[in-house]
Amino acid sequence: MTTLDPRRDIDIQVPLLTRVEGEGSLEFTARDGKVETLQLRIFEPPRLFEKFLEGQDYTEVPHIAARVCGVCPIAYQMTSIRAMEKIFGVPENPWVHGMRRVIYYGEWLQSHALHINLFAAPDFLGFADALQMATRFPDDVKRGMQLQGLGNDMLRLLGGRSVHPIGLRVGGFHRAPPKHEVADLVDKLLAARDMVRGFAAWAVSLPRPVDEQDFVSVAIRHPREYGLNEGQLVSNRGLDIDFSDYPTHFKEHQVAHSTAHYSMMGGQSYFLGPLARMNLNFDRLPLEVQDFSRDLGLRFPSRNMFMNVAARALECYLAIVDTLSILQRYKLPTRPWQDFTPRAGIGHHCTEAPRGMIYHRFELGSDGRVKTATMIPPTSQNQARLEQNLHTAVEHFGLEHPDDALRDLCEKVIRNYDPCLSCSTHFLKLTVTRA
């Protein structure tokens, strides 16, 4: 292996990161054997959705919120809907709760399969991109695409369409799918069961690097289910809070090099996403998924950041197993939504987007219109941890490696978080000084 003087000047610039959602760059400089700058610069323009929502009727919120992200619209819709249902005092009935899990699992499956297949696997197998990988491993890539398509089918069943779905509303859904549509999807899910096991086993077998890190995992934990859209916010350092206490424990601040906010918990970075969920909720997985994980030789909790892809793969299997258990008992409801009376108030909610926990706070007036909205996505919450991860990974790897190897390592670390840079630029504080 080539080794160089670790005290040399290093100046690595990746002006546009590929195989991530949105637009960002990497700046990495080192002098005299020390890292000088190592930053993920998110330069995606601020999206300003929170401002767009002000003054809108509560019925419009799910449709506007969905536009924040083309990959994870359900996360934005579901979290905003539940925050507003908290204001209106709407408890979830079992049918609505089950269907919300189904559509959310669809989003996880399409997003996870896309990431593993097209973003992460080329890194681990040494290909420049998925097209190059597809020529060598066409069957593996095709299987991943088919699972992505199945995730989209799950989204369409309840959302009407897979991108910016329109089926969700405050109180439940606009439409209950007829039994024959559910039966068709159940058939597809049953047929995909072996496929997803093969896909997960393949993802777990990829030659992933070892990157042991000291980090705090944060995720939703539910008394009985794998934390997804209801429960408490917990960490492996003793956090156990109601969603409404989020603002007390988590604080955002701006940094000069990014249009995304940094988020800290008690002044420290924290980690969200599949590995954090698996670390905190392995015992809440269906036994079938726990057994499969053990068969694959996986152990959770894990401190190896690159186990994120294994956790993501297990969640693909979970999505199909749990959706089947819900839809195989499907009954048409009398009505797919619950009644409520709009009223003024403040509501908070968290759900688990594919990339990690997302927090929403809505304040509504007595006319049902939004007074203020806050939406904190997982990528901005992960940004401080990601940059710490970059520093530690580079220190472990060593500056004596060539620039190309250092750049590859940094890109792998960033992609491992599956960052959605477009979502992360959720708000920019503007200070106007007038003479």
Place this chain on the structure above:
Amino acid sequence: MGEILVAGIGSPHGADRLGWVVIDALQHASLPAPVKLVACSLPSELTPLLLDAPRAIVIDALLGDGPAGTIHVLRATDLTRAALRLSSHGLGLVEAVQLASALGMPAECLWVLVLDVVHPEAEIEDAWIEGLAQRVRTMLTEI
């Protein structure tokens, strides 16, 4: 032979809605062959659909040199080869088709129907929708 995929690529904004609007029009039309009509947004959604379809017609808006309303029928081999940038934000129609081809979709099974809107903010004209819908109906009898 299974259903022919007819996929409209689009988004909720401006002339980019064209693919969706044509799919909506076809949903209310009598068609000469069994079809699966899908309105897609991200082109990355298209690859899995192409892999499942025995034959496919993809409809999209084109920002070209005009005149506005000109319809072109492209085959997979006509699509400009472009560097693959696998952000879903950068995964365009060309890349989605390239990936499907690499995964075994025969090039002769795909027709790409594009209409030149010239400007992204152009008003979609009824004649454009009818022109594309008519072309789809004709193609369904020929392919």
